[in-house]
Amino acid sequence: MTDLSSASQDKPEILVVAGVIEKEGKYLLAQRFEHASQGGLWEFPGGKVEAGETPEQALERELQEELAIETETGDWLADSVFDYGDKVIRLRGFVSHWRSGELALHSHQDAVWVEDSQMTTYQLCPADYPIVDALGVKNQTKD
Known part of the structure; x- marks a missing residue:
């Protein structure tokens, strides 16, 4: 993972939100289309924050657009900054x-719906791994 201090200043930085959707003890992972950026990799669904939106509003809009579901955004889990070469994603x-x-x-x-312990068996987008780690910590402190 590249931190912002070493990221090139001429790359666009994009604020993206991701939803860790829990249902009956499992979490939703979605696989990106093969032809898309990071094609074939798995991720927590979400998308770009548009001008004038809070991250929470953007997440609820994106999940409606991408998955046709209504959601309510809960607690923040983690931030991740990743340099993909042509852009820097702040997730x-x-x-x-x-x-x-x-x-x-x-x-x-x-x-797919997976338990948190199964997430790393899927090839995730690099920016999603810190969120997986934060979810594991959160779930350990619940027990």
Whole structure:
């Protein structure tokens, strides 16, 4: 992971939000389309924060657009900054609560429900690993 102090100043920095959606003790991972940036990798779904939006508003909008579900954003889990070469992604991960809707994949090729201990068996986008770590810590402190 590259920290911002060493990231090139001429690269765009993009604020992105990710929802760690829990349902019955499992968490949703979504697989990016093969032709997309980071194609074939798994991620917590979400997307870019648009001008005038809070991260929480952006996450709820993105999950509606990508998965056709209504959610409520909960606690912040972790931030991750990753230099992908052509851009720097600042990812903010939040716990997200599913409220309604039937899962439909509009921006992903697949989705799975996994226990937190199984997440690292999937090849995740690099920026998502700190969120997985934070989720593991959070779940350990609950026990």
